Amino acid sequence: MAGNNPFNPSFGGKPQFFFGRKRELDIVSEALENPNSPYRALFFTGNRGCGKTALLERLSVMASEAGWLCVDVHSANASESIVRKLVGASSKTTERVAEPAVGFVGASVKVGSLRTSATTTYDALDLSEALLQTSGSLKQHAGVFITVDEVQKIPEADMENLCAAVQMSMRKGMPVALMLAGLPESKEVVSAYKGCTFMRRVSDVRLDSLLVSETYDAFRQLMGLASNVETCEAAIDELARYSQGYPYLMQLIGFHTLEEAPSAVLHQVCEIDQHAVRFAEAAAYEQFCANVLDPVIADLSDEQRVYLRAMAKSIDGDGRSRTGDVANVMGKEQRQLSAVRDRLIRKRVIVADGRGYVRYNLPRMRQYFTDPVEFPAYEDDDVWKHE
Ligand SMILES: Nc1ncnc2c1ncn2[C@@H]1O[C@H](COP(=O)(O)OP(=O)(O)O)[C@@H](O)[C@H]1O
Numbered sequence: 151m152a153g154n155n156p157f158n159p160s161f162g163g164k165p166q167f168f169f170g171r172k173r174e175l176d177i178v179s180e181a182l183e184n185p186n187s188p189y190r191a192l193f194f195t196g197n198r199g200c201g202k203t204a205l206l207e208r209l210s211v212m213a214s215e216a217g218w219l220c221v222d223v224h225s226a227n228a229s230e231s232i233v234r235k236l237v238g239a240s241s242k243t244t245e246r247v248a249e250p251a252v253g254f255v256g257a258s259v260k261v262g263s264l265r266t267s268a269t270t271t272y273d274a275l276d277l278s279e280a281l282l283q284t285s286g287s288l289k290q291h292a293g294v295f296i297t298v299d300e301v302q303k304i305p306e307a308d309m310e311n312l313c314a315a316v317q318m319s320m321r322k323g324m325p326v327a328l329m330l331a332g333l334p335e336s337k338e339v340v341s342a343y344k345g346c347t348f349m350r351r352v353s354d355v356r357l358d359s360l361l362v363s364e365t366y367d368a369f370r371q372l373m374g375l376a377s378n379v380e381t382c383e384a385a386i387d388e389l390a391r392y393s394q395g396y397p398y399l400m401q402l403i404g405f406h407t408l409e410e411a412p413s414a415v416l417h418q419v420c421e422i423d424q425h426a427v428r429f430a431e432a433a434a435y436e437q438f439c440a441n442v443l444d445p446v447i448a449d450l451s452d453e454q455r456v457y458l459r460a461m462a463k464s465i466d467g468d469g470r471s472r473t474g475d476v477a478n479v480m481g482k483e484q485r486q487l488s489a490v491r492d493r494l495i496r497k498r499v500i501v502a503d504g505r506g507y508v509r510y511n512l513p514r515m516r517q518y519f520t521d522p523v524e525f526p527a528y529e530d531d532d533v534w535k536h537e
């Protein structure tokens with residue numbers, strides 16, 4: 151590799167350069183300005199590697215720059231991390247829990263003071279109170295901006311705790327924003343919790359590939375940042391088509407293309423063409439399988455996997471599979487398979503595409519189920535269609 155590599159495909163890691171997602175950033179930016187925005191609470195859902203964590207991270211930075219106090223919550227310590235942050239932000243609670251050592255007790259949060267060795271246990275009401283107090287007494291901050299990643303891993307009682315606190319603060323007109331992220335169907339799961347019914351009214355922002363135009367722009371920009379490298383337009387096209395705008399695959403293919411490019415001789419530039427990109431595809435594919443396709447497919451039932459394989463056998467030139475043909479390959483009646491198909495659609499592993507057709511909803515899935523690889527042509531209609 152000649153010079154620096156602006157791509158860093160570490161899974162769950164923060165990208166060196168964030169690309170795309172203009173629509174989502176605009177929605178949240180508007181919500182921060184407008185106290186009446188219906189988007190102060192949002193649910194981002196999508197498959198592994200589509201960029202949920204990266205987006206929450208970016209939103210947090212954006213909110214922080216806009217003067218909000220940010221609380222980023224991860225699965226293992228939901229209520230705990232909020233209390234910790236609020237404790238640090240509100241002088242009243244600081245006195246109550248000086249030098250807190252925070253432990254976890256079932257549905258509530260136990261905060262022990264090292265100095266007095268007394269413990270204070272926070273339940274839902276306390277969290278609401280802490281949030282209300284903080285958002286009501288903010289001086290240097292515009293509001294409290296809470297992000298919660300991997301909601302599907304957060305215990306039910308904790309989610310109820312959090313929902314109650316946020317809902318209460320919002321009802322009282324306090325400046326609080328709540329941004330949640332999770333796998334497909336996590337919104338339905340959380341909305342079914344007894345104390346989280348308000349989640350049903352929260353918009354589900356479905357994250358998938360970037361727009362076609364965003365994908366080309368991102369590759370042009372990032373390849374332009376690598377020193378001693380010149381990338382021709384055919385290579386940009388190959389990068390975009392191969393990754394299909396799926397953020398993790400974009401990071402992988404960009405990274406390996408640059409890593410595997412021959413080092414430029416001193417004072418010369420290394421030219422990257424489409425062959426250099428193709429050369430890197432095997433390495434990108436291997437990691438994409440290991441970190442995205444294998445775990446997604448491992449989560450499915452045997453019948454769902456057989457359905458996906460049968461789709462590969464009946465795929466047409468446009469990347470679609472006729473549900474009737476899939477049934478024939480499986481030796482079943484179509485109606486016997488409607489439950490399997492619907493389940494796969496709800497998990498967003500496939501999508502319905504016109505009456506009687508389905509297509510894969512993750513890039514490289516066709517390759518996963520059938521080798522050798524074929525590279526299809528995509529329509530430039532600003533939405534990727536995954537084969
Ligand atoms: N908008 C983006 N810009 C740049 N890189 C991104 C973007 N979205 C995701 N990535 C990168 O893709 C990979 C997977 O993203 P991540 O946010 O961990 O996915 P998820 O949380 O949905 O599983 C990470 O390497 C991340 O840095």
Ligand SMILES: [Mg+2]
Pocket residue numbers: 162202203204299
């Ligand atoms: Mg993540």
